[in-house]
Structure formats: structure tokens, C-alpha cells
Amino acid sequence: MIDTFPHMHRALDEARKAADRGEVPIGAVVVGPNGLVLAAAGNDVVGAKDPTGHAELIAIRQAAKLLGSERLEGCDLYVTLEPCAMCAQAIAFARIRRLYYGADDEKGGGITVGARIFSQKTTHHRPEIYGGILERESAQLLRDFFKTRR
Amino acid sequence: MIDTFPHMHRALDEARKAADRGEVPIGAVVVGPNGLVLAAAGNDVVGAKDPTGHAELIAIRQAAKLLGSERLEGCDLYVTLEPCAMCAQAIAFARIRRLYYGADDEKGGGITVGARIFSQKTTHHRPEIYGGILERESAQLLRDFFKTRR
Numbered sequence: 001m002i003d004t005f006p007h008m009h010r011a012l013d014e015a016r017k018a019a020d021r022g023e024v025p026i027g028a029v030v031v032g033p034n035g036l037v038l039a040a041a042g043n044d045v046v047g048a049k050d051p052t053g054h055a056e057l058i059a060i061r062q063a064a065k066l067l068g069s070e071r072l073e074g075c076d077l078y079v080t081l082e083p084c085a086m087c088a089q090a091i092a093f094a095r096i097r098r099l100y101y102g103a104d105d106e107k108g109g110g111i112t113v114g115a116r117i118f119s120q121k122t123t124h125h126r127p128e129i130y131g132g133i134l135e136r137e138s139a140q141l142l143r144d145f146f147k148t149r150r
Numbered sequence: 151m152i153d154t155f156p157h158m159h160r161a162l163d164e165a166r167k168a169a170d171r172g173e174v175p176i177g178a179v180v181v182g183p184n185g186l187v188l189a190a191a192g193n194d195v196v197g198a199k200d201p202t203g204h205a206e207l208i209a210i211r212q213a214a215k216l217l218g219s220e221r222l223e224g225c226d227l228y229v230t231l232e233p234c235a236m237c238a239q240a241i242a243f244a245r246i247r248r249l250y251y252g253a254d255d256e257k258g259g260g261i262t263v264g265a266r267i268f269s270q271k272t273t274h275h276r277p278e279i280y281g282g283i284l285e286r287e288s289a290q291l292l293r294d295f296f297k298t299r300r
Contacts, residue, residue, distance in 0.1 A: 050211055051220045051243040052202070061200055070201045085265055085272070086243070089236035093201040107272065114272030115235055115265035122235070122257065122264030 018042030028055035030063035033074035039063040056087035080138040085110030088117035099127040102138030168192030178205035180213035183224035188213040206237035230288040235260030238267035249277040252288030
């Protein structure tokens with residue numbers, strides 16, 4: 001069977017690994033203009049003692065370091081959950097070309113709710129945005145994680 | 151003469167050092183509950199090839215690492231310019247107690263304009279906020295920097 005979203009499956013793998021480390025299971029992948037994976041990361045807030053340790057931010061920083069540029073022109077980001085305002089703004093700064101995400105995040109999202117980063121005049125770059133990619137898998141991972149934590 | 155805002159002067163020093171490195175002159179300082187400086191940083195976007203290399207984000211990450219906690223309870227942040235949406239959301243995640251900033255940033259700010267992070271229901275922590283601290287010095291630094299760049 002053809003995997004229509006291999007990069008999102010990779011992001012889901014990163015999310016699962018994050019859960020195994022006791023982190024909220026969210027994963028992200030940055031893909032270069034040629035289709036190669038430049039960076040992949042899961043949340044690392046508790047382990048790294050880093051309030052900014054979201055999967056997207058880590059993957060963006062890794063990819064920028066790899067490319068030797070603070071702008072990821074032509075690069076796409078896959079993330080298993082709707083990015084928060086911090087990560088959405090970082091996506092804008094990094095000039096990400098296309099953003100693919102899984103489930104919406106009505107409590108902490110920064111795109112479809114709340115800060116709505118890509119609808120603000122103060123945001124000077126907007127990627128193409130595709131939500132709902134493998135959203136059931138993504139949401140199930142989060143539900144399973146928080147169930148075991150209660 | 152008494153220095154009413156020693157921490158903001160320290161942040162301005164960091165902003166000046168950033169300008170000397172060719173970075174946009176913005177500086178930030180994190181102060182612990184006991185009044186000691188935990189971290190101080192200037193922008194480091196171009197040098198570090200990091201689209202997230204804003205002074206606030208770097209200082210928050212440094213302080214969290216130093217304290218061994220992703221939450222900076224009781225800590226205050228001084229920054230020479232109104233934080234963008236990315237940094238404002240990071241300030242919320244880090245549970246910063248008080249935010250002191252210099253000039254407003256009507257083009258890229260995330261507090262008084264645009265995303266207005268601390269006015270959103272999706273933001274689960276709001277610091278006390280004091281703007282306009284040494285704003286003339288802060289704004290002058292930015293004007294001087296962009297003048298030499300044209």
C-alpha cells in the first residue's frame with residue numbers, strides 16, 4: 001500500500017518516542033525543497049528543562065543549523081498537532097513554504113483559534129496550510145497519553 | 151544618581167552588543183525571585199543561523215537550564231522592545247511573573263498589536279506587564295541600527 005503521507009508518519013513516530021520519554025506526544029519533521037528530511041523531533045520540554053522545547057521549534061532550529069541559514073526557503077513542515085502561537089510565529093520567521101498538521105488544537109492552538117498568527121498583519125510570511133492530515137492517529141496518541149497520566 | 155532600572159540598562163547593553171555583531175539591537179534579561187540576574191542575551195538570529203534566536207527566547211532558555219526547570223516561577227523578564235508573538239507565548243509557557251519592556255513594536259509586536267497573546271483565552275498564563283521602560287533609549291538604538299543599514 002502506498003503511504004500518502006510518509007513525512008506525517010515520521011512525525012507520528014517522533015510523537016510516540018516523545019510519549020515514551022514522558023513528553024506530550026507531538027512530533028515534527030522539516031522536509032527540504034528536494035523532498036529529503038532535514039530534521040525530525042518530538043517535544044522535549046520536561047527532559048531538556050526548556051519551556052520552548054516544542055517539536056516544531058526544535059526541528060526548525062535543527063534544519064536551519066544544517067542548512068546554515070535562518071531562512072528555510074522552500075522547506076515544508078509536518079507536525080502532528082496544530083502549532084501554538086510560539087511555533088506558528090517561528091514558522092513565519094523561518095519562511096516555511098507549506099505547513100501540514102494533524103489534529104486541530106482548540107485549547108492551545110495559534111492558527112485556527114486564539115492568536116490566529118497567520119491572520120495578523122504583524123505576520124509577514126504565511127505558508128500554505130493543510131490541516132487534518134492523519135488527524136485521528138495524532139489525536140488518539142494525545143488521548144492515550146493523557147489517559148495514563150490521570 | 152540612582153539607577154531606577156538597572157536590569158533594563160543591562161538589557162540595553164545586550165542590545166548594543168547585538169548591534170555590534172550585526173544583529174537587530176534587542177536585549178533581554180531574566181531576573182530571579184531574589185533579584186539576581188539569571189540570564190542576559192541579545193538577538194542572535196544571523197550569527198547562530200536561528201530564526202528563533204530572539205533575545206527573550208535565548209534568555210528564557212538559559213535561565214530555565216540554569217534553574218533546572220522549564221518553569222521560571224517568580225522570575226521577571228526585561229526586554230528592550232515589545233516581544234513578538236513567539237516570545238510572548240514563550241513568556242507564558244515559562245510562567246514569567248513580571249514583564250518589563252521598552253518601546254512598543256507596532257510592526258511586529260505580539261502584545262499591544264497583532265496576535266495580542268496575553269488577551270487570548272488560549273494563553274494560560276499572563277505576567278504583570280509594564281511597557282515603556284527606557285523606551286527612548288531602546289527606540290534610538292533601533293533607529294540608529296537601521297539607519298546605518300540603508
